[in-house]
Amino acid sequence: MEKFDVIVVGAGHAGCEAALAAARMGFRTAIFTLALDSVAMMPCNPSIGGPGKAHIVREIDALGGEIGRITDETSLHVRMLNTRKGPAVRALRAQVDRKLYSWKMRQILEREPRLFLREGCVERILVKGGRVWGVALRTEERFQGKCVVVANGTYMRSLIHVGEVHYESGPQAQQTTHGLSRNLEELGFQLIRFKTGTPPRANSRSLNYDKMTALPGEKLPRGFSFTSKVAKRKQLPCWLTHTTSETHRIISENLDRTALYGGAIMGIGPRYCPSIESKIVQFPDKESHQVFVEPEGWDTQEVYLSGVSTSLPAEVQMEVARSIPGLENVEFLRLAYAIEYDCLGPHQLKSSLESKTIRGLFFAGQINGSSGYEEAAAQGIIAGINCGLYLRKEQPLILGRDEAYIGVLIDDLVTKTIHEPYRMMTSLAEYRLLLRQDNADRRLSRYGKDLGLLSGERYEKVQSKWYAVEKEMERLGTWRITPSQVITAALESVGSTPISRVVTGEELLRRPEITYSELRALGFESTFDEELQELVETEVKYAGYILKERRSVERFQAMEARVLPDWIDYDLVEGLSKEAAEKLNSVRPHSLGQASRIAGVSPADISVLMVFLEHRGRRLKASEKTD
């Protein structure tokens, strides 16, 4: 029997990052995929980034993952969103070439030393004495592995709905799997049923773009990866059109034929990504909804009709599409569908993504109830890293909510009871001014380097970049400007009040209306490019707010540091409310901080736990003395 250190089940966005991280940490790693030609597939919109998600991509990049780099190499339309809404929520988003992304990832997997890519369907996880030891394939092959990462996506008992028609299938005409669902249940895991969907794909030649609005990409697109340079690149536009009253009429008349409202779908769908029928039912006053037409690749006619995800019957889908301006003669390449699948209730995992009951068994990606390629990739790299640390017998890497969106993501998954596929949003992060996409490298590169996932050279570059930013800020703090008529005129020309005393560059930059270019006009010399200037501006302008968040982080950390031993039986802790004891027993939080985020655990319960901990600590000390 072939032996591996780490076995990864599934080569989607989670599986690929997990396998690469484990292999790069020096472990012999195998990765199994249902279909070799669909490695790192994007069955929905081939879009990476956006608020919260761009932050995650930059964080994965800082840890040494691939998603950022491949996105930059394969992007065909890039935009920076939220440029005016604040530095913390500014977010890069890119449309990528779907095929090319998959191909690049496959090349990386194939070439990675110590990594073995194999097509094959894993049907069983092999467990003995509470510890994982390998996997069994449908072909009756067995592979030995000290760690297993289950990252098999939305394939378990997956059921596709197109109107009144329902059939077993994975996304994008892939296979459904049954074995693993059954096996996980046998191993004692509790599975839940979620739902998601995707819109139709059209043949570009059939569309009339004259009736749509062109949305060009950025002139000088930035990249996700620290290693990518800002450069002028060829890009494709996206297009915007909208639904009409005719569209809404057709949908309303056929509502009972949708799988969603017809009652066929039992799974719970995401609120942030509703089908067009949900939008029309829930917002009846809205006369029109946006439809984005987005290219799927450089050399394909396939385009993605964003905004019209649906579970309507096939012929109605066509009717709906043809009621949209520009799509009158649309030819479909693929139909829209809704898909239901099994996933794992993620409260069964530790913050390291290891199972609470089976040692060495990790879970990552959509199987944990998340949604999105970025969220999957983030869990993947963390699961891969923690396999490595598990094998090295070291403490797992658990990023804090104050450190990374990845920390928020995983903590939310394992702590809060999720009711829909989990998608990252900036509003889920408490300290988002600290967790910006522009400082992900500063926050996390250290981990990447220490784990051996980031080269020393790359780490040095990150360090010197931030050193330069600090120096520049010091320089601004000492650069002085004296009031004069010229200065007054210059300030007034940009709507800024004149100065009446000597001020520093830093003081001036704190004014909302003053940017680097105004400072330059006043005589401040700098070699900084636009990206670095933005960093300095952010640190200076929002210093007060940043400081405020740092202070609340200190309070947060104090609570996170109070560890709850995992042997506590909360039913026996006197003074806890019944609901709290139940929830605490189910989630088994590792700290008081985590406990406080569980719905149903009140501040009074936390207080009781503190007293309990202290009480126990003293009893231990007392018994030590008597021994």
Next chain:
Amino acid sequence: MQVENWVEDTIAAIATPIGEGGIGIVRVSGSEAISTIDKIFRSPKGRSLEEARNWSLSYGWILSDSGEKLDEVVVSVMRAPHSYTREDVVEINCHSGLIPLQNVLKRILGLGIRLADPGEFTKRAFLHGRLDLSQAEAVMDLIRAKTDKGHRLALRQLEGDLSKSIKEMRDELIGLLAAIEAGIDFPEEVGDMDADELISACQGIEDRLERLFATADSGKIIREGVDTAIIGRPNVGKSSLLNMLLRENRAIVTEIPGTTRDVIEEIVNIDGFPFVIRDTAGIRHTEDVIEKIGVERAMSLMDGADLVIYVIDGSTPIHGDDVELLKQLTGRTAVIVLNKADLGIAVSKEECTKLVPDTPVVRISATEKTGLESLEEIIVERVTGGLVDLSGESLMVTRTRHKQALKDALENLTAAKQTCLNGLPVDLVAIDIRGAAENLGEITGDTLQADVIDRIFADFCLGK
């Protein structure tokens, strides 16, 4: 949000039941205790508390923010670990009574010190190893009991309109926040919020909060006690009853200058609960004059009162005026006192109950000082409805907590508006608005995040 409170910041609260004893203590505990109180304390010789010896007493004054003397005090300084909580502790011994203690506490809370949670001093004492092991369970019970009761009490205290208004404002803030956040998290689907719109929305809520803050500030029972009227015909013993209550309860006599009626009021403390007896001059005056009670006057006194103590001479048959006035007690919070029990019994309790069915009747003798205890018991029961123990500290604290929360919310909203006006991005405005909504949630006991997310999805059509 509340959870953060368990980190050891500096806390303060009134540590003695209000009005009981000649001295009231405001206790401050935490690393900032000594330096903060030092800022508002002046000794006659100008000595600083920072220099005060451990366990020493310093005489002086607490100063208001404009530098006026707020109260004459004796301050004790106990440095960690030699204190009740094993943190630095300052105890300010003030003149007892509601107003001075409240004022001193308010002054301290204005300096960034947080109001202590119920039982928090004891909890800290325990966590720092000050209390012994066997007391752990007791502390847990205390936390559970006090917090639960505290919350129930807090909700009870919010009069219907106040509570409704706070919920409405919080709801509006969540709506604003959802609009901002939806625009941030779904920029391609949701339009940006207009800055002017945002400013005027903030302004609207700010105005309402300010009005609310003003009304909360005059929270009647808390600040003024229970308005009590002692009513009865001349010579039934109102004055002796008053004196009996005063003598037994170490009353504070206050004159309220500047009011149009030259009313003298007296506060009696019963079971830690303040009762303000109005028109004490009137009571004494009518006792001396043989004349018919002014029914109209009695009625107007009753109308202004939270509690009516109706005194009858129980040793002589009931008078026609009494019959008329007793009927007026129906539907009011009242107690009927049959005085002069020492002189014989001519009026039965049943006679009164027939006239006013739901009002308790107590027989006493003011001259022989009998029946006082059961009168006091009934009085307190009448006010609290016998449902919750409203005595002393907990009531004060929860109220002060609400005011503090309203004040914080107001500050956050003002900041939000200013952030908008300064042209800073909406992300930063969201921080202030979130703060304000959290402050209001502290009163209603709601946490924020899930509410905002739910609202985003309810209010906005998302999903490309």
